[in-house]
Amino acid sequence: MRIVVEDAAFDAGAEVNAFAAAQRDMGAIVTFQGVVRGDGGLARMEIEHYPGMTERALTAIATEARDRWNLGDVLVIHRHGRLTPGEVIMMVATAAPHRADAFAAADYLMDYLKSRAPFWKKEYGADGAAENATWVAAKDADEAALTRWQGASNE
Amino acid sequence: MRIVVEDAAFDAGAEVNAFAAAQRDMGAIVTFQGVVRGDGGLARMEIEHYPGMTERALTAIATEARDRWNLGDVLVIHRHGRLTPGEVIMMVATAAPHRADAFAAADYLMDYLKSRAPFWKKEYGADGAAENATWVAAKDADEAALTRWQGASNE
C-alpha cells in the first residue's frame, strides 16, 4: 500500500506500470485518474490540504478498502497546490485476483476520498483575480454516494 | 474510440498517458488491465481469436457503452497468441466528464468483452505439453454478470 500527497506533477502511466509490475498473481488492475477540467472558464485551481491528517485519512480509507475486498495492493496519489486544466489531480490504483473486487474498491476509494479526505479546491477564473476565486462547494451527490457502501461489509 | 487486437505486447502506462493526453475536459479516466495469473501452475496461455469478428464485436461493445453513458472516449486493446504469467492480456480505458460514467462504462466493457468478444484461452502447465493443455471454460458468473446491465438504458 502506498499513499502519496505531493505538490509535484506525477507520471500516471509510469505509476500504473510500476504498480502493476510489483504485483504477483493479481489478474485485475483498475485505475482512476482525476483531471482538472477547463470548461466553465477555469484558469487554474489551488488545492489546500491538511498535512498529517490528509495522509492519515487516505491511509484509513485504503485500509478499509483492503478489509472489505480481496485486494493485493492499493495506491493513492493526490496532488496539492496549483493545478491547471488538463493536469492530473490524483489517481488511485487497485490490484485484485478478480475484477469485481478491483472495480468496487477503486470506486469506493474515490467516493470516500471525495468527501472524507481533507482537501479543498479553490477555482480561479480567466482574470486570475484572488477576489473572484471561489471555493468549490461539496456536492450533495458526493455525500449521498457514501450510502452505497453502508450496510453489507462485502458485496 | 480506438480498438486494437494484436499479438505484440503493449505498454499499458504509455497507452494510459496517450489516451488521457488526447482528452479535453474529461474529469475522469478509468482503466482496467487484465494480467495473466501464474497461480495454479500455469506456464503460458495461447489466446485464439476470430480475425474480423473480434474487432467488430469489440467495436459494437464500445459503441454501446458510448450510447449508454456520457463518455468522451473509449480505448480497448486485447492481445492474442502466446502469453506468460505477469503479462498484460488486455486493457480498457474510458474518459468521461464525471467519474460515475467512467467507472460504469469500464465495468460494462469488461463484462461484455468477457462473454461476447470472440477470444478463447488455452492454458499450458509446467510441462508445456499440448496434450495436457486445457481450454478455459466460460464461467456462469461471467454470463450472469451481463444481467446487471439489462433493463435500464442508463443508470
Added chain:
Amino acid sequence: MMIDVLYFAWVRERIGLPRERLTTDAATVADLVAELIQREDRYAAAFADVTALRVAVDQVLTGFDTPLAGAREVAFFPPMTGG
C-alpha cells in the same frame, strides 16, 4: 450455395481444420449442423452437444435457427473467454 465454415478453439481441434468452403442447401444453421454431423465422426463429436456451442453468421453472434440465405460465413465455437 457456397459457404465458408470456420471453427475455433476445441471445435477446430476436434474437426481438425480451422475453415473449409462447403456447398450446401441447408436453410438454417441447424440444418447445416445436421449435414455436417452426417459427414464424419469428427463432426459428430464436435457437434454432439450444440448447447455447448455458439454460432456466428457473417461475424455476428446469433442462434441456431438463423436462416443461411445470403450468408457467406458461418463460425462455430465454444463460449468465449476473453478479458
Added chain:
Amino acid sequence: MMIDVLYFAWVRERIGLPRERLTTDAATVADLVAELIQREDRYAAAFADVTALRVAVDQVLTGFDTPLAGAREVAFFPPMTGG
C-alpha cells in the same frame, strides 16, 4: 490547557490565519467554538453556521460534541472537496 487550533479553506480566510495556539478550559469542541465566537467578529463570521463546518480532533474527523480532554490539535474546515 494549551491547544493548537487550525483553520482551512474559507474558514482560514475569514479568520485570517492558518493556526494559533490557545489556552482554553473548553470541555468540548462546541464550548471552544462558543469561546472563539466571543473573541472577535471574524471568528463570529467564520462560525456563524457550524452546520457548514467540519471538525477534526487530533486529525480524526469527529462531531462538535467531542470532549477536548487530552486533545492537542483541533481543526475547523468546510466539507472536503478532494478527488
